[in-house]
Amino acid sequence: MHSLDIFTRDIIQNALQAIADEMFTAMRKAAMSPIIYEVLDMGTGITDAHGEIASSGAGIPAFVGVLDKAVKKILHHHQAEEIEDGDVFISNDPHEGGAVTHLNDVVLAMPVFANGQLVAWTANIAHWNDVGGMVPGSLSTEAVDIFQEGLRLASVKLISRGQPIRSVLQILHANSRMPDFMEGDLWAGIAAVRGGALRLQQLTEKYGAALFLQAMRDFMDLGEKISLKALHALPCTTLSLSEPQDDGSVFHVSIDISPREFKVDLRNNPDQCAGPINLSRDGAVVAAQMAFKALTAPQGVTNGGTFRALKVLTRPGSLFDAQPPAAEGFYFENMIRVYDLLLRCLATAFPERLPAGNFASVCATIIGGINPDNGRLFTLVEPEIGGWGAEAGRDGNNAMYSGLHGETYNCPVEICEARYGLYVERMALNDEPGGHGQFRGGRGICIDYRVRSDASFMTCGYTRSVVPPWGLQGAEPGSLNYVEVIRKHSGEHERYAMASNIRLEAGDLVRVRTGAGGGYGSPAKRCKDAVREDLKNGYIDADTARAVYGVQD
Structure with a gap:
């Protein structure tokens, strides 16, 4: 020494x-x-x-x-x-x-x-x-x-x-x-x-x-001392949660909190599948590390010592501890599902520390083909931004990346159009209703990509496309994530969430919609001035203001 x-x-x-x-x-x-x-x-x-x-x-x-x-x-x-x-x-x-x-x-x-x-x-x-x-x-x-x-x-x-x-x-x-x-x-x-x-x-x-x-x-x-100090300040408790997923399956978690250990049990979950949504054990551990950090000391240092008190239990051969040769191309959606599952479980006991559910998906959007400007192959790979959940005292953030993706940025329209064979015809906040509460959930986005060449393709990986983000303390859930392909010649609308190699032709429109986060607190408690401001900004319409908040326009 x-x-x-x-x-x-x-x-x-x-x-x-x-x-x-x-x-x-x-x-x-x-x-x-x-x-x-x-x-x-x-x-x-x-x-x-x-x-x-x-x-x-x-x-x-x-x-x-x-x-x-x-x-x-x-x-x-x-x-x-x-x-x-x-x-x-x-x-x-x-x-x-x-x-x-x-x-x-x-x-x-x-x-x-x-x-x-x-x-x-x-x-x-x-x-x-x-x-x-x-x-x-x-x-x-x-x-x-x-x-x-x-x-x-x-x-x-x-x-x-x-x-x-x-x-x-x-x-x-x-x-x-x-x-x-x-x-x-x-x-x-x-x-x-x-x-x-x-x-x-x-x-x-x-x-x-x-x-x-x-x-x-x-x-x-x-790092260890900071985590242990935070655990000492929390009550000793055992929490559990079961949550239905978009595909009809149910995910389960149990969390034990003591002064010296934070134990996450993910063993009671579905078997690994033949598709590409499997998650490695280490991936489940990373999701647990992020949730642990969010509850204990989000502003403190992060290093190997930070997570010494964290214990994660998984079952080999399960969806969250997949064994070779499991496909894992869309691992990120189940990684964020684990992270969100843990946050929801913790938020039931610590609503003053954690927000309501956010759009909670990477919303991976991949569009590829031949760039008509230079004849080169291009592949746009774009994780999308969406709405975060509200929390005690404040509305949720609009148009942010998920907690898994962190402090990153969406690709600017100018770069997208210059580097890829696409036009970006619209980028706006999603006007679909959701996330109503005393404090409302943040808004997602709507993006329109116009395809410029034949023989193009689209792949997407979205969750929270059926089960919306959860509200807290009597608030309403948020809205859904999905992609539409609008065909130029027929005008037909095709809706997708998990799909690959969807064929596109010049003139087709790919419309991305990401969800609003869940609200916090009963909508009846929302300040009338805040409702009128939401109306002014286009976050809600007049019918919603009357029916949900009791405010006449």
Whole structure:
């Protein structure tokens, strides 16, 4: 044990956060795909030598929670002598690579050495447009096993002692329908982990490896202390919830809260299925980590120590602990279902801490084809924004990403039209009713994409398309998420939620609608002036103002 004064400790800890943020910025500026540099569908972080998160960078919370698990898989698959200075590893396999998510989400990780000793890892993860598989974009609702979803990379060494392994690069190039985008995004990720590794080496040179390692251990101990303090302030309780899903199945959770442990039991859930909505155990753990953080200390530090008090129970072979070769292309919808299930269960006991249900779907929208401006293949990959639930004292936020997706951005219309073979004819708040209460749920959005070329396609993965977001304290539920395809020639409207490779022709319209969040409190208690303001802003119509709130226009 080395003596470390609090000032040096804080400097090192803040430097770790700054380095992770710098990695994020480098990757964003160098990436080729708008899903990365505009939407920010990525995450960065630093782990200790054993794979425990030492500092989370920016990006999607669910992605940052993946990085420690991916590094631990690399350590499992490779002997210590096989991990050398200058190496970079690549991984995307939710079954064997610790990537947790699906094959499109690719992890790059680099070991960091100080005087020959492994002291840390830099890592990032980002969504790649196409990694092979049975359909463009690699996401198919018809996939029955992971082999149909694309190229699997389980902790593969990509760069050895600073030199690219050409055979691995050739395999990557040959297994993507968009190899130029793949290569651009790959080298952006490599630049980020290399830049982070250089900064960490400079940090260890300045303070010495011993103090650097001690600072990381202290930081993780601090994370544990903050979580335990928050648990001590909560009542000891056992909570349970069963919730019906869009497909008619029922999900179950039980939560035990004590001063030293937060236990989540997901064992009583359906078996894994033959479709692509399965979730790995690590994915269920990440969902539980986000819910745990939301209840305990959302503003506190987040690192490996933060979650020492969290215990997650799953059943191998279930939907939330799927075994190989389960397909997981649309894992994200069940990951957010677990997260939302936990929040709903907790909100029944802690309504003053948590909001009502939000639109709670990634609402993945994929439109692809040939760009008529340049003849190149394009694939728009767009998670959509929607309405958040209201909470005690305030209305829900309009047009935000789900909690799983975090602080990311929708793709600007100008970028969408410039990079893809589409027109965006409308982007507005969704005017469908829902989320009424003393405090109303935030509004979702309505987006119209006009297709410009024949032989295009659309794939979508939405939940909360049948069962709306839940209200709290007597409020009404929110509205639904769905996609419509409006055919140019026939005018026919086709409604979808989970579908892949829907054929489109030039002139067809793809209309996205995301839901309003649930309300909070009885609508009868809403301030009349607030109702009139809702009328003015178009959030409700005159009939709703009279029938629900008792306000004459």
